[in-house]
Amino acid sequence: MALARFITILVVFILSVGLYNSGCSPTANPTPPNPSASSTPQNSTIVPSTKSPPSSPNGTVEKTQSPTNTTPVVTTVNLGKIAFMSGVAAKGGPQLYICDANGANWVRLTNNSHGDWFPKWSPDGKKIAFYSDRDGNYEIYIMDPDGSAQTKLTNNPANDVLPTWSPDSKSIVFTSNRDGNEQIYIMNSDGSDQRRITNHSKDDGAPVWSPDGNSIAFQSNRDGNPEIYVMDKDGSNQRRITTNPQNDLYPAWSPDGKKIAFQSNPNGNFDIYLMNADGTNQSKITTNNSDDKYPAWSPDGDKIVFDSTRDCTGTVDEMYTMGIDGNNQTRITHSECNDTGVPSWR
Numbered sequence: 037m038a039l040a041r042f043i044t045i046l047v048v049f050i051l052s053v054g055l056y057n058s059g060c061s062p063t064a065n066p067t068p069p070n071p072s073a074s075s076t077p078q079n080s081t082i083v084p085s086t087k088s089p090p091s092s093p094n095g096t097v098e099k100t101q102s103p104t105n106t107t108p109v110v111t112t113v114n115l116g117k118i119a120f121m122s123g124v125a126a127k128g129g130p131q132l133y134i135c136d137a138n139g140a141n142w143v144r145l146t147n148n149s150h151g152d153w154f155p156k157w158s159p160d161g162k163k164i165a166f167y168s169d170r171d172g173n174y175e176i177y178i179m180d181p182d183g184s185a186q187t188k189l190t191n192n193p194a195n196d197v198l199p200t201w202s203p204d205s206k207s208i209v210f211t212s213n214r215d216g217n218e219q220i221y222i223m224n225s226d227g228s229d230q231r232r233i234t235n236h237s238k239d240d241g242a243p244v245w246s247p248d249g250n251s252i253a254f255q256s257n258r259d260g261n262p263e264i265y266v267m268d269k270d271g272s273n274q275r276r277i278t279t280n281p282q283n284d285l286y287p288a289w290s291p292d293g294k295k296i297a298f299q300s301n302p303n304g305n306f307d308i309y310l311m312n313a314d315g316t317n318q319s320k321i322t323t324n325n326s327d328d329k330y331p332a333w334s335p336d337g338d339k340i341v342f343d344s345t346r347d348c349t350g351t352v353d354e355m356y357t358m359g360i361d362g363n364n365q366t367r368i369t370h371s372e373c374n375d376t377g378v379p380s381w382r
């Protein structure tokens with residue numbers, strides 16, 4: 037028995053040393069920020085590189101779980117995939133990709149001479165929604181996660197943009213100006229039964245469904261400047277949850293539904309903020325003088341992936357991850373500032 041116990045301890049020790057030594061090397065801290073004006077990605081003038089991004093270890097980690105057993109159990113934990121867009125300045129606009137959670141192993145999903153924007157995973161992982169002007173104006177599309185089966189869901193001369201999914205993956209909520217100004221619409225995930233759920237003379241947009249399926253958060257300038265609002269999924273009970281004079285944009289529900297991340301620019305550049313889902317307890321979690329934008333949650337709710345211009349010039353983004361208290365901010369893409377970001381993590 038003593039020999040068996042000694043061998044077991046030896047195996048655990050060897051595994052521990054091996055796992056420690058094989059850990060991913062964290063990317064060096066980003067260089068000091070370049071102050072820049074806030075802007076939409078469309079204003080980028082950086083010429084993209086045609087080089088492929090560097091590869092690095094894949095997006096999985098091994099965890100050893102042997103607190104009581106004498107035999108170590110090694111399991112592989114899937115950290116998920118990030119869908120994103122890259123190459124805003126390329127001819128026609130950005131194209132869509134997925135990568136591992138650490139930014140490695142890019143797979144290109146779309147390849148055409150028009151722009152494909154803002155990919156969003158369906159919660160069941162079977163589809164990615166996005167919008168594209170490939171047919172002359174912005175329409176909502178869905179595709180399989182390998183880029184196949186690209187299907188147009190809207191068909192009208194207006195701009196149909198910013199699709200996100202219901203928790204059951206059966207419905208898509210989006211922004212359209214088909215009735216005059218930007219308002220929020222819902223449709224089934226096959227494009228049927230398109231119907232408007234907000235009706236305001238000021239623009240509403242960027243809707244995101246709560247994980248419990250009951251509510252939708254969105255942004256609106258109806259009270260003078262962009263604020264975050266929440267409503268019931270049928271458009272009723274609309275209430276404002278931010279009251280800041282700056283631009284509060286792009287709400288993102290945490291997987292447990294308790295928090296909403298968003299971006300705001302009280303100091304002249306955007307930072308990522310967190311608040312409770314009722315708008316209380318707002319806190320800033322990035323402090324970089326560059327623009328930090330488009331927060332999205334990891335599937336386990338432990339991390340946020342976002343865009344930042346901190347290592348590029350002008351309005352050009354790369355992607356970064358951090359803990360939800362802002363710790364361990366790590367650059368995960370190195371596309372030579374090819375304007376890479378607007379992530380969706382599943």
Ligand SMILES: [Ca+2]
Binds near residue numbers: 174194
């Ligand atoms: Ca359209």
Ligand SMILES: [Ca+2]
Binds near residue numbers: 279281282
């Ligand atoms: Ca505001």
Ligand SMILES: [Ca+2]
Binds near residue numbers: 305306307322325
């Ligand atoms: Ca910032």
